[in-house]
Amino acid sequence: MFSILLSLASATVLGSADFVGGIATKRAAAVTVVLWSNAAGLLTAVLFVGLVGGAGFGTGDLVWGALAGLAGSVGAMLLYHSLAHGTMSVVAPTTAAMAAILPVLVGVGTGETVSTTAAVGLACGIVAIPCVSVAPAEEGSRRRPALRTVAGALAAGAGFGLFFVLLSRTGDTSGLWPLVAARCASLAMLAVLWPVGRWPARLSRPTAGLALLSGALDMFSSVLYLVAVREGYLSVAGLLASLYPISTLVLARVVLRERATRVQWAGVGLALAGIFLLAAR
Numbered sequence: 001m002f003s004i005l006l007s008l009a010s011a012t013v014l015g016s017a018d019f020v021g022g023i024a025t026k027r028a029a030a031v032t033v034v035l036w037s038n039a040a041g042l043l044t045a046v047l048f049v050g051l052v053g054g055a056g057f058g059t060g061d062l063v064w065g066a067l068a069g070l071a072g073s074v075g076a077m078l079l080y081h082s083l084a085h086g087t088m089s090v091v092a093p094t095t096a097a098m099a100a101i102l103p104v105l106v107g108v109g110t111g112e113t114v115s116t117t118a119a120v121g122l123a124c125g126i127v128a129i130p131c132v133s134v135a136p137a138e139e140g141s142r143r144r145p146a147l148r149t150v151a152g153a154l155a156a157g158a159g160f161g162l163f164f165v166l167l168s169r170t171g172d173t174s175g176l177w178p179l180v181a182a183r184c185a186s187l188a189m190l191a192v193l194w195p196v197g198r199w200p201a202r203l204s205r206p207t208a209g210l211a212l213l214s215g216a217l218d219m220f221s222s223v224l225y226l227v228a229v230r231e232g233y234l235s236v237a238g239l240l241a242s243l244y245p246i247s248t249l250v251l252a253r254v255v256l257r258e259r260a261t262r263v264q265w266a267g268v269g270l271a272l273a274g275i276f277l278l279a280a281r
Helices: 002-025 030-052 059-085 088-109 116-133 147-167 177-197 205-231 234-241 245-254 262-279
Strands: none
Touching: 002 030, 002 205, 002 234, 002 245, 002 262, 030 059, 030 177, 030 205, 059 088, 059 147, 059 177, 088 116, 088 147, 088 234, 116 234, 116 245, 116 262, 147 177, 147 205, 147 234, 177 205, 205 234, 234 262, 245 262
16 A cells, blocks of 8 residues: 555656646757756755665666666657657657556566456556546647657657666665666766757756756656555556656646546546555455
8 A cells, every 4th residue: 555655646746747847848948958857856866865875785776777767768758759740649648558558567477466456457547547648639630640650659658667667676775876877877868969969958047947846856756656666566556656647637727727628537537446446456
């Protein structure tokens, strides 16, 4: 039960981070926002390590963390690329569903026992995520999504799903050091790619504040997820952490007054049903 609560908290915080980061990317280049948010995430991770400790890490833990960071960063870049060449109503649900399915498949495939009740709950969650993530189709857009766009969205989701899976491979005694390694790897990759893209490095003060807040929230979400997956099953923690579009949807409704579709609210209902079934297993 503790793992379930932590996973849900992780999803809530991650959805908030995406909401704040989404506002920032409307004001500046997405890659620049990612750079600033990654820097804030690294500082947040170091702060948490100072508070929590965890001196029992090994080289393997840092490698798993670094690989997770690279997977997450590649996923983010593929997501932005797919959004730039496709519609959000296709890209967002495809990415979110793939990110949820991968931890479930790996968890069950590596021997995690799932009861019938929990299996139904997992199924509800998997169906709920694309429902919540889907956005209304743009007016006048009736073209079928290009295969390249769908493939990019699936690859982005695989990157996010791998982030969840790879972090679960770190040892319990390593504390939060794998997350420090994850952010260092992400920043190193951006440093290598930066001269190629020639993106602007500066942000206006309000946008920089949003990017930094998004990065800090994203790292806090990762901390909650890492503790959750160590306390419970990867299949459950990974799926519940992937419910982050719900909090993004709620914040968009409350703060920006955006209207949610019936499909999105149906997805919220399915997610709640799935959570209840997982908690009751």
